[in-house]
Structure formats: structure tokens, C-alpha cells
Amino acid sequence: MNLSTLMFGRRLANREHEDKKIGWVEAVPAIGLDGLGSSSYGPEAALTVLIPLGALGLVYIGPVMGCIVALLAILYFSYRQTLSAYPTNGGAYVVAKENLGEYPSLLAAAALMIDYVLNVAVGVSAGVGALVSAIPSLHPYIVPLCLAIVFVVMLANLRGTGEAGSLFALPTYLFIICFLGAIAYGLVGLGLGEKAPVVAPPPLGPAAQGATLWLLMHAFASGCTAMTGVEAVSNGMGSFRQPVMRNAYFTLTIIVVVLGLLLGGVATIATAFEIGAMDQTREGYQSVLSQLLAAIAGHGAFYYIAMASLLSILCLSANTSFVGFPRLCQMVAADGYLPKAFAQPGRRLVFTAGILFLSGFAALLLIAFGGITDNLIPLFAIGAFLTFTISQAGMTQHWRRRSRRYGAKLAINSVGAVSTAAALVIILIAKFAEGAWITLVAVPVAIAVLKMIKSYYISLQRELRKPGPITLEDIEPPTVLVITEAWNRLSERAIKFALTISPDVVAVHFIRLGGPDREEGEKALREKWRIDVEEPIAALGLRPPRLMLIPAPYRQLHQPLLRLVEKLDADSPERRVAVLIPETVKDRWWQKLLHMNRAGRLRTKLVKLGGPRLTVATVPWRLYREEPPPA
């Protein structure tokens, strides 16, 4: 049991892939946290835009949230159709690739990837922001707290999606029960005519201006952040166990219904109890959900439990990205648009490269912005709505290519495509100056990078392609150059191996010193070589290996060696050259400090600079694990 096993669990076999998939119970916490967490900042964002209207704002919050809930309902039915049409993976990338072509699919991929990275940064910093406003003494530790949460979520996901789901199940279901319960209790109370809040929310300010279409558009655009996370189920299809469709439907339904109920309930109760958003920068700030809970249930134990569950799911809402991003990258990498490493399942059958990249990039964003990523929120809704629109447009195309029987389905996806496109346009216009333009720069850059990677792989494949059978000119054994530093058991092994693969063996010894000692040393070496190597081998009737002494005046071995190889190549072009480098294998880190790694460096240089006819081999000697040394 080593450290990695302790941290990540044992290595899983390919056939265990099915066992690690998840049902809807784990999927709601694993995939749904982004969607559910949105219920806290969606209404808050819309109400914040309405602050200038004062109490008048409450007249409009109902209709604005109504539009959003209606859009959510349209999206729900649209995505149900996507799931049933693409039961293995219904992400926008796949739908766009199959129905719309390369560039739309890359657009979807780029938008989704940016969205996922932003979701981690924004989610974690929002959660930590809430935590810090609850416990102000934590304020100096915002960045370390953010990084710690990213690290925990990363570790949970490196163990596996199921593990993350189980780990996050308690706060998720607690959150659902607390908030749906509170809203139901509040609505029942309102129905029974109890109009007085338990703890009254702070009074709303006076109206500073009248309602304009621009303001309402802005409120709608801000409220739309509540809908990010809905596409997550379609991207996470690969993680569901059998019956896949049932698990996916259940998960999507739970997420959307809970989100819809929360949004609708919050809007209704806020209107009834006259709850508005407060200025975050002022002292005494309370979030809309905090005011709402207090109005319904007072500041008792329930309030604190519910708020703690909200805080937990905000912090953990990053997990949605950890489910979707690596799977998306795997598909994109399998198509050659991302490095192959993203397509390689790791120790626990999760896509390690994607998880590490996502964590690293989000951590960089969090460090760069000091853990305060409010400015990134506008960018974030755009990615989501771009994805929605492309996915629905793809589905429209999907149905159109089929027969007329699918008229109803076509209609649903068309409504979805048109309405999300309309919302996208509204968001783009309303949020353009606030940073939405950054997305318009980042997405094309990302697409260009993806295309460049693809073209590298295409040229690589062309370079390596071998049409037809092997072409064999001759199979003359190579001239084998054995690098020898001294006559010891290491060089003995290398010479012995060289003799098994070729009769033409040359031992190469580098001379580094100059001066009068040099000649004497050379003579002694040649004599030792004659007695210890040449004569015994000649006695067996074999061609003895020659000893060549080569000066290395610049203390670099590869240059004189490459010159020698060139000369040998010119002298006998029919023989290739192979270089054998004896190498001691170091088991421990401190052994590496005590050895020069001359073998490794020489090998790297030769491989890099040698001609196409050169082969480089290392003959390993495992220190203290081979035959015992002679007494």
C-alpha cells in the first residue's frame, strides 16, 4: 500500500469501467451542483439590477423570473429529446459535430471548455465569498481557501466521479430538503393569510428611476445565470450506469424541477415579503436567500443548517465542471483536436489530464484575480447560452434529416433553439461592456488552437504512414559502439551484450585530460584491454572488440561520438551504427544526486542529434540488486 493507493485508491482494470458508473442518486450531487447552486445567484442577480427601482422592482421580478422559468421548461423538454437521440453522449460538441459540421462543433467545444473553467473559478470564489462574509476572520485566507477547495474537489474526482458524488451527497440533499421545505412552508403560510415575515427584511429604498426596457433586459440577462449547469447532464452521459436513459432522465428532471421550484418560489415569496437585493459593498449586507429564510423561519437552528448547506453546495458547485470537462476533452482529443493525453484514462479510469488541466487553470484564475472573480460572471452565462443554442440548432437539423414523423420533436427543439438564441442576444447586448466581449475574443482563439493541434496530428500521421509491405534492403548486423568509462562490470556487461548482437564491436573511451599523463594512461588502458578483453575473446575464436580512444576536448561526449559515427557510416555504408551506453539504475532520489547521469544526457543528445541510421541503446545495471560483487 503506497502513497498513491492511499490518495487515489487502487488502480482499476478496464473491465471495471461499468462498475464505476453512477446512478441518479450520486449523479444529482456530482453533476447537479452547478444547476442547483445557480438558484442562489440567479434571482439575486436579477434583483440587484432592479435595486434602482426600489419597491417598484418587486412588480417586475415575478415576470422576469417567469420568463426564466419558462425558458428553463423549454430547455428541459429540448434536452430530454437530445438525451434520447444521443444516449451515449448528448453533449453539444457531439450533436454539433454530427449535424452541423466541424466549425460549429469546435465553437461548442470552445464555449463549453471556457464555461467549465469559469464555473470552477466563479463557483469556488462565490462559495468562499459567502463563507468569508459569514466568518469575517477568514478574510485574509481567501486565496488559500479557494485553492484548498479546488484541491479537494480535484482529489475526489481523481478517485472517480462516483466517489465525488457520494462525498457531496449529504450537503446536496440537505440543501434540497431545507430550501424546498422552507419555500413550501412559506407558500402555505401565505396561502393561509399569514402576511407578516418572522424576521422582517430591511426596507427597500426609494425608487431612483422608472422601469425601462433596457433595465428589464438587463435583469433578465443577469437572472439567466441561474440556468447554467442545465447542459451538464447531456455532457455527463458517459458516467451513467445502466439503465442509462432512466438515470439521465431522473437526474435532469430532479435538477430542473428543483431549480424551477426554487426560482419560482423565491420570486413569489420575495414579492410577498418585499425582499429585495442589498448592496454587497455596504455593511450589514444579507443575500436574498438569507433574508428569505429569515422571513419564513426566523434566525433559529434551521436557518443556520440551511445556510450551511447552501454554502457547501456553492463551494462544491465546481464539481459539475469536473464531471463534464474531462469527458468533453476526451472526445475532442479522440478527434485529434487536443493532445492525446486528454483521451487516456488514468489509474481510476477517469481522464486525469482533463482533471489536472481544469484544476490548474482554475487555480491560476483564482490566484490571478485574488479569489474574487465577480467580473468573470458575465462571461460565464454567454458560454452556457452559446452551448444551448448550438445544441438545439443541431437537434433541429437532426430531426429535419429524418422523416416528417418527428414534426413535434422538431418543433420543440426549434422553440428551444430560437428562445436560447434570443436570450443569448439579449445577454450579449446587456453584458457586452461588462466583459462579454472577452468571450468573443477567447472563443476564436480557442478554436484556432484546436485547429492547429489537429493539423499537427494530421501531418504527423502523414509523416508516419507506411503504405504497403516492409521494404528490406539488407540485414547486415550493425557496428556496435560501446561507451566505456573504465573496465568494470558495467562495461563488461555492455561488451557481452554487444557481442551477442554483432560481430563488429568497438569500445569507445573518451580522453578528457591532456598533458604527459595522458600517454601513460592510454598505454596502461590499452594493455589492460588486451589482457582482459581481446585475448580471452580471441581465444574463443571470436573477433575481439577494438578499443578506440577519442579525445573530448570540450568535455561533451556527443560531438566526437557523432563525428565517429559519420566516419563509420562513410567507410561502410552497408552497416548501420548502434551505440550502447551502460547505465546504472538509481532506485533512490539521493543516488541521482551522487551520479552524473552522463548516460542519460549522452543518450538524449545522440537521439536528438544523430542521423536516421543511428540506434541508441542503454544496458542497465541495477546497483546492489545484481549478482553479488566478487569477494
Add this chain to the structure above:
Amino acid sequence: MNLSTLMFGRRLANREHEDKKIGWVEAVPAIGLDGLGSSSYGPEAALTVLIPLGALGLVYIGPVMGCIVALLAILYFSYRQTLSAYPTNGGAYVVAKENLGEYPSLLAAAALMIDYVLNVAVGVSAGVGALVSAIPSLHPYIVPLCLAIVFVVMLANLRGTGEAGSLFALPTYLFIICFLGAIAYGLVGLGLGEKAPVVAPPPLGPAAQGATLWLLMHAFASGCTAMTGVEAVSNGMGSFRQPVMRNAYFTLTIIVVVLGLLLGGVATIATAFEIGAMDQTREGYQSVLSQLLAAIAGHGAFYYIAMASLLSILCLSANTSFVGFPRLCQMVAADGYLPKAFAQPGRRLVFTAGILFLSGFAALLLIAFGGITDNLIPLFAIGAFLTFTISQAGMTQHWRRRSRRYGAKLAINSVGAVSTAAALVIILIAKFAEGAWITLVAVPVAIAVLKMIKSYYISLQRELRKPGPITLEDIEPPTVLVITEAWNRLSERAIKFALTISPDVVAVHFIRLGGPDREEGEKALREKWRIDVEEPIAALGLRPPRLMLIPAPYRQLHQPLLRLVEKLDADSPERRVAVLIPETVKDRWWQKLLHMNRAGRLRTKLVKLGGPRLTVATVPWRLYREEPPPA
């Protein structure tokens, strides 16, 4: 012309070694800065201890500095003898090794190494401290300034000692001229009876206590820091050009005479003008040399030029360590007590590893102490005096072993040994509580590490030793396993090479997928293999390579491969096994990101975990530089 050539200069050949050596003109700045810089803090340190005596302290500073100058004179004559007895290298390590044995030499080596590292940290932070007190707005940048200076000195020394000497010549000679000139001018003035200082130093405080032996011992111990750096010439012998002795004598003489004149002059003038040390922590602090210059010459342009030269040589006094430390480490490493890398001359024939280690360790100390290393000063004199004593004791032994003719020389070194040992005892007692005890811990730890390294190399040598001639059992060609991912030009090359070294070639293909696709894929692969490889090779009358499909259920290739090797070894113990891994050579960093480096990782694992009979070779394919791909 690439970046390294620009930064470090072109790579030098071994025969250029002599050209890079230095004469006394370059040696004084390169080696002497530590010794010359000492003149600023030695008297200051002694006077600081005397502060409690008030004006009475001036009575004692003369005798205290007199003792120190006398000790310096003894040391000068002692070291002259050492230089002439050991003209190639007269460092304490060599002298102790030749005359006193292993442990004294390791004691000298450990003391010197610690001393050199401390000298860099203390010198640089003292220089930056002086700079910051001159320009207070630099205060927030103490650590970056320290690191920048270490970096500049490191870079200069990576280019070569001569380059560092030339670079630092101007401030060094300017310092010598300014201060010797000022002191001569002051002394002449005093001789002519001008008793009034140009700018009067601040009045000395009242006597808080009377002079005690303890206080005077303490003043002497503090003043002895002025003598660090005297041993540097003996350690730097290897860097002098012909005539070595003359250059070494000149350098030693200049350093010691200038230092002696400065110490004596400062003491005399300070007594005459009533200059004492001031409390560094109080506002309006001025160093002793600053008060002295102002008293002699006023606050004119000369004052600023002289102070600037002092500041420069303080900052650069670290350079002495950069000359001595790498040469010391080279000798210790050549004897096997330090990693071999320390004995390897780099691109510019300097000992790169030693320079980098010294810079890194000093930088760590500077960062750890925030650039304020005052507390390390007591440690620092101990290393120097320990070295003096061992070196002189070794010389005593050296002369005693020879005939009686050397009685005078024996006497001089004996006086040196006894007086430095006495000074060492005084320093140890006076400074014990201030941190001198740390040296008593650090030195034995360093010696233990040196001994452990030596014992590793001894056991390594025993492990690798091959007494007698080669023992050749059989030269049966090995079974060659060629790793093939797909049939392409990469695997074609590897198969072709395999056929040249052995008739027994097996192509190994790993199967990672399970399920129904697998069988179909396997069949297609076998068919392609038969047509493209087996049949053409059989047609040439050769044994065609078999194709083995091996499942890799855990996505790691080395485990199934090692199992196969074990099986082959058991089946035919007379044949060794060689694994050939085809590898694409990546020229650019971004190519590494786009490839999985599966070849490299497999190679590392096989070399580490394979048995002694396994050889691992890579067959390189240089992307885009080999034959053009087929049209």
C-alpha cells in the same frame, strides 16, 4: 550564436585552461574583496563593543587593533610559507590531508565550506544594508536586491574567474586609492599638527562602565572578523597563471598590506579625531568609515566617490567565495567526499556545480533571513580561524617531517598555529552564546555527510569492480521484442533494426480495449501483419517476426511486458531478451505536450523494474527530418 553563448560565452576547450588563468591584477579584485571589505566592518565591530566605555574606549582601540594587525602579520608570513610549500594548491584542505590525515582535512573542508557560504550571505546583505541606509527608498526591496547581486556575481563567475576580476577591478582599485589616500592625507595632517576634523564626528557618550578583560576580549573577537578572507589566496592557487608563485605572493601581499594599513590607519585616526561606533538602530547612524572620511575630507565629491567604492566592494565581497568554494569542492569531490558533479569543469572550465550550489544556498539563507544576516556574523569568524589553525598546524607537521634545516619556517608556522588557535578560543568563548555554538553543530553534521558520500562511492566502486578478464558464457543472439503501436514507418524501422541484430524477433502489440470490437480489430491486425511483414520477409528466406497481442487491462504496458520477458527467460534461458521501443524525437517543447511520451515512460519503468538480463533500446525517428513521406 544562441542564448547560452551570449550569457556565458563560447564553450572552452580543455587546452584553453591556461589562457583563462589570472595574474595578480585581476586576482586582487577576484579574490581579495572579502579581505579588503573586512576593513570596513572589523574596526566598526570592535568599536561597537567598546561603546559602553564612551570616550575611554578610544584608549583601548589602539591596542586591540594592534593585536589584530600583529596577528595579521604573523598570518601573512605563515601563509607565504604555505604558498611556497604547496604551489599548486595550498588550501587548508590539502595541507591538512597531506599532513594531518582524513578527519582534520574534512574538518577544514567543512569549516571552509560553511565559511564561504556565510561569506556570500553576510557580504551581500551587509552591502545591501549599507546601500539601503544610503537610499532609504530602496528599503522594501532588500531581498530582491540581495538576490540580484548574488545572481550577477554568479553569472560573472559562470563566465570565468578572470571575467569576474576584470568586471570588479574598477571599484576595487578605486576603493584602495581613495581610502589609502584619505588615511595618508589624514595622518600627514595630524603629523603637521592639524588636530581639528573637517566635519566633527558626533560626540561620544558618557562611560557606562569600566573596561574589563571580558569586554576587551569581546572587542578583539569582534575585530577579528577583519581577518576573514586572508586564506582565500591559498585556496585560489589553481586560478593563477604563470609565474604562479609571483602572482600569488603579489596578490597576498597587496591584500594583507592594504588591509593592515587600513586597520592601523583607521585605529590611529579614530583615536585622534575621537571617532567611535554609533548605535545602528538609532536614527542618524553613521558608520565609522563614513565619520572618518568626513573628518578627514569633509562631505565633498571625494566623500561620495569613496563611499560608493566602499559600497561596491562590500556588495561584491561575495566574489571571494565564488573563487574559493568551487575549487575546494572540486578537490573534495575528486577525493570522493562530494558528488562527482562538483569535480566536472563546465562550459567555461569553471566548476559549474559548485558555483550553482553556492549561489543557491546563499540565496536560500538570504531569503530565510529576509536579507538581514547580522546574526550570522559570529559564525563566520569561527570558520575562518578554524581554517587558519588547521592550515598552520598542518604546515608545522609538514616542516617537522623534513630536516632541521627548516627550523625557522617551523617556528613561523608554529607561532601562526598557536596564535590563531588562541584567537579561535577567545572568539569561541566571547561569541558562544551569540551563535558560535551553531558552528559546533553544523561542522560535525557536514563532516558526517561528507563521510556518507565517500562510503557510498566506495561501495559503488566495490560493486562495479571487475577483477580479471571478461567471462563469456555464450553469445547467442537475444530475443528481440519490438513494441508496435500500429504498422507505420516507426515500427517498420524498429523491425528492420531488430532483424539486423537477431533472427528471433517478436512484435508486441498491446490491446487496451475489450468488447466485441476487439476480436475484429485483432483479426484485421494479424491479416495486415501477414501481408505487410511476414510474407515479404519469408520471401527473402528469413524467419519472419511473430506478432504477439498482449492485453494491458490496467493501461500500463510495463507489467504485461515484464511478465512476457519472464516467460521467455524461463522458456529459453540461453537467450537474453532485448526490448526495442520506437520513439519519435521531439525537437520543440510544444511537441512534447502533444505526444504522450509513452516510449520514454515505458523505457524508464523497464530499466527500473526489469531483471539483469534485460536490455532496453530505443529506435529514434526524427520527425520531419527523415526521408520524405511517401506521396
